[in-house]
Amino acid sequence: MGTPARSAEDMLRAGRVGDAMSALRESIRSDPSDPKKRLFLFQLNCVLGDWEKALNQLNVAAELDPGVQLMARVGRAAIQCEVFRQDVFAGRRSPLLLGEPEPWVGLMLQAVQLSGQGRHAQASELRAQAFESAPARGGTLTVSESEEGVPHRFEWLADADERLGPMIEAIVDGKYYWVPCTHIRAIYLEPPSDLRDLVWAPATFRWGNGGEMVGLIPTRYPGSERSPDGSIALARKTEFNEVAPGTFEPAGQRMWATDAGEYPLLQTRRIEIDHADGPVTNG
Structure with missing residues (x-):
């Protein structure tokens, strides 16, 4: 025994x-x-x-x-x-922002507050405006199952949660941020090795200005910890729940959405985003 x-x-x-x-x-x-x-x-x-x-x-x-x-x-x-x-996803507080926010970022912040208050139709309208204005940048995403680590090329990247879209949640220097994808040059992730990695994935961020910091990315979507389904709480799968007509919110493991397909966070090893001075050359 x-x-x-x-x-x-x-x-x-x-x-x-x-x-x-x-x-x-x-x-x-x-x-x-x-x-x-x-x-x-x-x-x-x-x-x-x-x-x-x-x-x-x-x-x-x-x-x-x-x-x-x-x-x-x-x-x-x-x-x-x-x-x-x-509190952010309940509409009670606003996340910290990395870099000077563009107007579309403000729309995303207003939208998440409305979503948290249950005003999903108004939130969807603001998000539609934000997505229309947000610049798209191509890049590559490499997952652990990639043959010999061959990266997948994409023309745009977003979180599969429409409340975030082209924003990435990050815990950096002990603070919770939303970071526009356009402010990021690369994200490097190690394979999960401990139970806490199913809650926060350790990451190295390389910013658009060339700076680099280590931090965490929340592995699961908000509320996943309350799910009676152990596979959701343990980030073993992702489900999308319709919270209002045409509005879906995910639970479980974070997913990246691209024009080339969707990829789970825990299988992602690196994301590299194109910038005007050329692609990332090392990492």
Whole structure:
């Protein structure tokens, strides 16, 4: 018979998030001083969107193991950004913007506020205006399944969530941003290696001005953590739900939409966007 911690991992693989939580709590009761189990519980609480409990477990893990301090700093900031993000999509707050916003960006911010208030028809009208004005830029996208890493060429890139469209959510320097695709030269992503990567994907951003920063991209769409479907909460699939006639909002793993097709975030290794001074040459 396996240990409760091992049982939790097995249940998680089967998509049984609630059962995994119960098994892990039982394991911690028998060994409360194990920082690895506390980190596991932190990550599982993040999957379920229980941010306060996640923060508590992260702090306990950092007290038990000083080597966790760096992860704890990143995790605390990510949790704060996730709470802020919830308010953005509920129409209560506006995201920070990277770079000088163009008029179409303002329309996108107004639209997401209206969507959060349930005024979907008005939001769709504003988004249609924004999409008409937003400049399209070509580039390449490379996924893990690409043969020998061959990049897929696209003429335009957007998030599959129409609330975002040509904007990318990013957590940079401990703050939550919306970044227009036109401000980005490249995004580099590593394959997921831990449970928390199903909540926030580590990324390296290269900006249009040549600067470079590391950060996170929320892996899942807002509200995915509340889904009773473990495959949605664990970013194993994406579903689109009609919230109003002709208006759809996704749940589960983030998808990139291009003229060449759609690509899941967790399989994406790099996105390179054309700029006037030529394509990205290294990364």
